[in-house]
Amino acid sequence: MRLFVGDDWAEAHHDVELMDASGRRLAKARLPEGVAGMTRLHAMVGEQLGEEAEEAEVIIGIETDRGPWVAALVAAGYTVYAVNPLQAARYRERLSVPHGLPPAAAGGRRQPASRGGQGRGPDAQDADLGTYPPYPTAAALAASALKRAGRRGDLAAKAAPIQAALRTEQLSRPEVVTALHKEVEAHFGRHPAAEIICSQPGLGAVLGARVLAEFGDDPDRYTSAKARKNHAGTSPITRASGKKKVIAARFVHNDRLIDALITQAAAAIRFSPGARAYYDRQRARDADYNTALRQVANRLVGILHGCLKTGTLYDEATAWSSHPESVAA
Structure with missing residues (x-):
């Protein structure tokens, strides 16, 4: 038996719908984020599977492949697929269940609802x-x-x-993630570029290690800051047709890298006066939050490139010298 679950993830809750193989709705609910919501989801699955829970396969489609919620789903034995919302809309139009998507992690047959998947500790x-x-x-x-x-x-x-x-x-x-976290902190500092990377606003050992891994450490890979920005996917694309010019974000990019850089930018605007002033200026130009944050990330990639090329640590005044109003702020 197969049970299919659609999980629409909002900031504080999950709208879930359970279906059978024919697409018939079996149950739906809005679940809170966290252990209480996960416990209720297990109960809903258990109610539908009954005595067949041990042999049934539960397939879940959700918008992301990471985070404690997804980790708990995988730990429970569910098969989890990360589904882009636009793809999901097309699948719904065809009334079919998505195929050909890589699972978020190794899934399998689910254990009985009463035993699996609940968080075992309070620290996420x-x-x-x-x-x-x-x-x-x-x-x-x-x-x-x-x-x-x-x-x-x-x-x-x-x-x-x-x-x-x-x-x-x-x-x-998961315990393996916690162990990996400690390993990264212990060994990343040995890399020649670690000190420079960790001097950047918003980057610590773990996030910095991800940025380094995704950019690579070949000193000659990027001929200019623009080349690094283009690889990062932070630089906008300008399309011109006659007198009309359109500036758009790059949608083809390394998801792990852009995610790390946006996370860095969100932290940088809290601790770097230059980054904050640069962000505020983008918002004053009617840029929305995500667009302004991407612009900050783009600027920070250029700063990182300069620091790596010259072998110097981040300096607030030097980094924003081309934007003196940012330093003054």
């Missing part, structure tokens, strides 16, 4: 949070975070729901 840690000095209490940590974010009023009261959320059971990273 981010790849590049770094190490910070410990705070005396969780309340002080939450209040400090709110203060840095510009919140006012009774911070202790506002921190309470944050503490409560953090203390609930969370989906965890």
Whole structure:
């Protein structure tokens, strides 16, 4: 028996629909993100499969192939496929289940619903949070975070729901991912370019290692900053026809690299005055959030290229010298 699950992932919930092999809807629900939602999904699957759960195959289509939620699905024995939303729309038009897509990870036959896939620990840690000095209490940590974010009023009261959320059971990273995280931190620093890469705003050991791996470390691979930007997919494409000029984002790119660079840019605008001012200027020109962030990423790729070519560490004033208003900000 095969059971098919469509998972529409929003920021805080999942809209799921269960279907049989003929495409007939069996059940649907909106599930919260985290352990509670995953537990409910297992229960829904178990309700449909009943005594056939041990031998049935559960195939899930979702918009991404990474993250604790996807890891929990794979750990439960589901076969998971990352499906581009545009592809999904075309599949729906043809009333067929997607074929020919690579599974997110090695799936297989699902274990009984009562046994598989629940997160076993409370720490779903981010790849590049770094190490910070410990705070005396969780309340002080939450209040400090709110203060840095510009919140006012009774911070202790506002921190309470944050503490409560953090203390609930969370989906965890697989042990192998945690082990790999530690290995990367231990060995990346030995690379000759590691110090330069980690000096860039928004890049730590793990994210920096991914950027290095995707760019490669051949010093002669990119003849110019523009060549590196084009490879990264951060530089826009300009199309001209007569008097009309259209500037568009590059849609053909290395997904892992662009994801890392956008993540870097999102962190950089918080800690680099130059990056923040550059971002604000793009927004002032009516660029939306994603477009402005891509522009920051594009600029940071050029800065990284210059640092690697000259063998120098990142310097805030030098990096934004061609944008003096950014440095002044």
